[in-house]
Amino acid sequence: MSDEDKSINNAADNYIKKHALKVEIALKEITPQLFSEFLIERGASQICLSCGSVDLVVPESTDLVMEGDKFIPYASPDENEIAEFGAENFVNYVTYSKIDADRTLTYSNMQYSVHCMNCGFIIHYKAANAIKWYADKKAVKG
Structure with missing residues (x-):
């Protein structure tokens, strides 16, 4: 591999790492309270879609x-x-997971979930x- 190829690969790796950190920070801004507010504003069901609990x-x-995020x-x-x-120095956030485990950390590949404590149904x-x-x-708040 030439020095130029190594330089391009390093630049690409650095870009991916910076983007992944940006995504991780955004994911961790969503607290359980904010997520609940989001779901209510969007009209999401507040009962289990499987058992009605x-x-x-x-x-x-x-x-x-x-330091350093x-x-x-x-x-x-x-x-x-x-x-x-x-x-x-502690951040509490909604646990997230990848939709496709083989893909990188991107906004479109991440999900939050809600679990039913009665039947175990999981909504993503x-x-x-x-x-x-x-x-x-x-x-809006500015």
Whole structure:
């Protein structure tokens, strides 16, 4: 491989990494409260589509945010950990997953889910729609 080819590959890799970080940050801005608000505004069903139960949950994750937008997955922090790192350094967000596991981290390839605690049915929502909704909401607030 020539030096020029290596340079092009490095530039492409850097672009992909920057885009993936941008997507990851946007995904982690969607809190359970925001996601619930999004679903209500869009008229999504608030009952299980399979069994009719109202016992629905949105899986959540927590990360410790370090300098340079580095996210460290973190189980629910206790009071000592919050005191040590500061509450503002933890981000709580809706757990997301890839639609196609073989594709890269892109807006169109990510999803959020809602789980029925009665029958186990899982409803998936494209994350891009919630992210766009939130971006529009932030733009209106200015």
